Amino acid sequence: MEKNGNNHKxxxxxxxxxxxxxxxxxxxxxxxxxxxxxxxxDVVVLGxxxxxxxxxxxRMIEQDDFDIHTRLHTIxxxxxxxxxxxxxxxxxxxxxxxxxxxxxxxxxVHGDRFDALALATSAALMNIRILHIEGGEVSGTIDDSIxxxxxxxxxxxxxxxxxxxxxxxxxxEDHDRILLAGCPSYDKLLSAKNKDYMSIIxxxxxxxxxxxxxxxxxxxxxTTDIKHSIKMFELTLDALISFNKRTLVLFPNVDAGSxxxxxxxxxxxxxxxxxxxxVKHVPFDQFIQLVAHAGCMIGNSSCGVREVGAFGTxxxxxxxxxxxxxxxxxxLHVRDADTQxxxxxxxxxxxxxQYPW
Numbered sequence: 001m002e003k004n005g006n007n008h009k010x011x012x013x014x015x016x017x018x019x020x021x022x023x024x025x026x027x028x029x030x031x032x033x034x035x036x037x038x039x040x041x042d043v044v045v046l047g048x049x050x051x052x053x054x055x056x057x058x059r060m061i062e063q064d065d066f067d068i069h070t071r072l073h074t075i076x077x078x079x080x081x082x083x084x085x086x087x088x089x090x091x092x093x094x095x096x097x098x099x100x101x102x103x104x105x106x107x108x109v110h111g112d113r114f115d116a117l118a119l120a121t122s123a124a125l126m127n128i129r130i131l132h133i134e135g136g137e138v139s140g141t142i143d144d145s146i147x148x149x150x151x152x153x154x155x156x157x158x159x160x161x162x163x164x165x166x167x168x169x170x171x172x173e174d175h176d177r178i179l180l181a182g183c184p185s186y187d188k189l190l191s192a193k194n195k196d197y198m199s200i201i202x203x204x205x206x207x208x209x210x211x212x213x214x215x216x217x218x219x220x221x222x223t224t225d226i227k228h229s230i231k232m233f234e235l236t237l238d239a240l241i242s243f244n245k246r247t248l249v250l251f252p253n254v255d256a257g258s259x260x261x262x263x264x265x266x267x268x269x270x271x272x273x274x275x276x277x278x279v280k281h282v283p284f285d286q287f288i289q290l291v292a293h294a295g296c297m298i299g300n301s302s303c304g305v306r307e308v309g310a311f312g313t314x315x316x317x318x319x320x321x322x323x324x325x326x327x328x329x330x331x332l333h334v335r336d337a338d339t340q341x342x343x344x345x346x347x348x349x350x351x352x353x354q355y356p357w
Contacts, residue, residue: 010039012041015045020302023284023307024111024185025110027184028133028184029064044102047113054281074094079260084114099123100126112144112147113146120153130155134183135154135157136157158178197292205246212295213246215248217249218301219301220255226260235337235340236298236318239340241273243344291307291311295314297314298318304331306327308330314350316334319334319337
């Protein structure tokens with residue numbers, strides 16, 4: 001993007017909403033920060049980053065030595081889809097003042113979250129250029145609609161796969177403004193050579209736990225069928241209890257239905273079960289080591305069908321939340337995970353297998 005004046009620095013606003021999008025945005029932020037002669041970086045934090053129930057994950061941004069320019073409390077607490085709509089509305093009310101003050105040349109937005117839709121809408125209506133990360137993908141549920149809407153609001157696109165690139169072109173996006181760059185978080189994944197991974201495993205799961213002999217579980221609600229996704233989570237926990245392996249369970253994201261999933265977890269006594277450790281958040285560097293050396297990952301997180309493939313860790317993807325994602329051979333899809341036995345059978349098939357990476 002050209003600007004008048006040879007000495008003009010491009011003012012870049014990076015807005016991050018949650019622990020997942022930060023893992024993709026962080027490598028880009030480090031790159032921008034490393035070129036101060038060309039860029040000015042403004043970091044805006046909103047969404048579940050600022051909620052204690054979800055681990056106050058804004059702290060990991062500070063730990064990475066980024067200055068947070070603005071913190072926006074945008075999440076409206078609630079049990080249903082209306083709370084997400086109200087959260088988008090609250091973000092739309094608050095963002096114009098921030099963008100007027102910052103006056104960025106471009107805003108970087110990631111993914112398909114409802115928070116990201118508010119960011120892209122605000123920037124587009126205020127004539128701020130938008131660079132969208134991970135557009136063109138297909139994953140099922142409402143996420144597709146949000147992701148494609150952001151694509152149409154954005155001016156530049158950085159996509160992860162050739163298929164995503166073709167989807168963007170099919171949506172009439174200018175090929176000259178599409179960059180096929182791969183998944184940004186892979187920069188950090190492939191450079192993760194922490195030889196002290198056993199201390200990380202011991203810290204989160206206990207000193208008696210060996211590599212490839214534990215499970216990482218991360219399951220989110222599906223907002224187009226909340227009741228079914230809560231039932232599936234209950235069946236997943238039952239199967240994990242029956243499978244009888246040490247398991248790290250991460251709390252779900254902030255979507256409608258997440259509080260009920262946490263209640264299900266507590267009703268089953270997961271937080272006090274000797275085989276389980278339930279946590280709100282794990283720092284990304286440590287999470288990498290945990291999934292890299294796990295016997296299996298189970299749930300419906302995009303991390304499971306994408307990032308975990310970098311280590312060849314077996315993955316069980318439950319339900320429809322990632323339908324359409326391109327996945328590696330390490331992923332076993334159980335779309336009709338409607339009984340404990342089906343999930344238990346998948347665990348028996350996948351746990352401890354070795355896949356190439």
